[in-house]
Amino acid sequence: MSPPADVEAAARAAEAFTARFGAAPEGVWAAPGRVNVIGEHTDYNGGHVLPVALPHTVRAAAARRDDGRLVLTSAQHPGADADVALTDLVPGTPGGWAGYPAGVVDQVRAQVPGGLGLLVDGDVPAGSGLSSSAALECAVALAVRDLLGLDWGPDDLVDVARRAENDFVGAPTGILDQSASVLCTAGHALHLDTRDRTWEQVPLDLEGAGLALLVVDSGTTHDHAESGYGERRRQCEEAARRLGVGLLCDVPDAAGLAALDDGTDEGAVLLRRARHVVTEDARVAEVVALLRAGTDPRAIGPVLTAGHASLRDDFEVSVPELDAVVEVALAAGAHGARMVGGGFGGSAVALVDADAVDRVTAAVAERAGAPRSHVVVPSAGARRLS
Template identity: 75%
Template sequence: MTVVERARAAFAAAFGADPDGVWAAPGRVNVIGEHTDYNEGFVLPVALPHTTRAAVALRDDGLVSLASVQHPGDRVELPVADLAPGRPGGWAGYPAGVVHELRDRVPGGVSVLVDGDVPSGAGLSSSAALECAVALALRDLAAPGLTPADLVDVARRAENDFVGAPTGILDQSASMLCTAGHALFLDTRDRSAVQVPFDLAAAGLALLVVDTGTTHDHATGGYGDRRRECEQAAGRLGVAALRDVPDVAALAVLDDGTAEGAVLLRRARHIVTENARVLEVVATLRGAAGPAAIGPVLTAGHASLRDDFQISTTELDAAVAAALDAGALGARMVGGGFGGSAIALVPADAVDAVTGAVTTRFAEARFGAPRTFVAVPSAGAQRLA
């Protein structure tokens, strides 16, 4: 059974009718550029082959009805007029937030059946994939004038304002805009986007993703703290965003001898150096050195996330160290932090060896077994049927 057939069958079982169509949006992994998006900086994600599918049909009774293959028995149904931030919550909040953003376009309501294979809580943007699949479906069914950039904003507002997760636009932009075989070089300030060729297989390389199995939640905890700290640092520096800081030397004013000043210095230093790392990786990929040369930059990014931004975990550090010890050219944690996944740039013929080394390191540390897969740069959101 294909993914389209599975989604159609699940929709029919849930709602007793056929959907108007099936849409898919991918998760993403960020090659480099972590936490720079809400600081108006640069990012370089690729879309994953893993997708969230949404089988969708318009209604005429004013209800939003949401069902999920991954959450059987957790059907959610309420009037469009009753949608409000936090209502509904849980997984249903993400598609409901998109419907809420487009409620004037779908006053009659909508039925949505969700299915997918983007790992949840792994730092691979499962929430953005869900939002973007539903946003594209509602665009095609009820709001044809909306552009891909409009849909990025719809999905981001659903996550920020409805669910309450203070993310930037990286995840939704990657899910909507990426193309197969490329990384998306995105300037989050002016929204300019350039597709950078990223054919690792042709260079004899692979991008190995290690899902540590430790989950995170952007709507709670440290992610929001980091965003507030970045805003505080920018305010003290007198700039609109940390994107505007020219170099690390300009951060010295933050080191005022207080504990708070020391924290703000570390947070700002990560953002300034991470923006520089994105530009370095893009220049390298466009040059003659080839993608193998970006490895040390990835590893430097992990050190910055671990030491300055302080969002890594014991499991993520172990995955990175084991991969490097086994021959990875570079490795780092990815995503919002406090759990989730790491990536390792490895020679294609060393994938099994690196995977084995990480698995062994986790077993020795009595961690749960990691999930690994090779990330193949894939296409963004699209209609499947």
């Protein structure tokens, strides 16, 4: 039986679809955003990641059409509908929010000549580093799979969603976000090896340990397609080329990066970028080992904080607003804190005692100017609601 929240969300999306299109949808699907416990910018470098799914989702109500058009509407973007012939879909058309679902449909347009109508609704904060775009892509990919009867397994859904973001929208992300949205399960963190795509569910019972994972929106939004994300990826690729490895996570430890320090400014930058990737991959392994061993989860706090320092100093993707949230959360008693997501804005996460949530929340609101925060419970991945 579906949870009451899923039933209510499906009913709202179906009602909105019917009001917009004049007929009921054939179904409603949902996919969650994610917060990464540890493992930033390792996914496109062949490393490991450890995300959890948010309880917040994007819902897609959908039905097939017979006029050869893709019609897209969003509850979060009123007045910004897209209505385009399937034959006119090209990267960048439609643009904006509509590019993400259009990028999914573009990959199967030969199999859906009649067209599709899609209404999307959701509560994953956009631009906050919580993968709202991946949630949108994955919800639509799941809807397309079911409506067309396609033989897509979890890896196929991840690949279709990622291609929409990489090739149609033009954001050079790895597979972390889409994998988390599809594969995560309630009560667990997803330990994913992005090289061979093997994964395991690692139990994460923070509530049982008297802890909470607090996500704080810095109030500074970002856009992977427009930020320095692509530059960081190119720098990682160049560092790997100079080191003679296929991917940076082929380097076993930071000592193996010494060849990048060639006395030039560029070499120094590449060394810092590569050092973050290699040490971050080691931090994922450390956190997973602690959780597997049944250690008090408070022990992972310093590892999270070390990850933030690396993202700030070596990868240089933090911003003053995120640094302030981390500093204030730690001063208010958090066991660890760090920025999450691709950087250049978005959110931070803090591991706090459950009875300290209000205190830390108040502190970051008052002293860091970040009033929007919420506790994250590791939640379920993409699913059909109705």
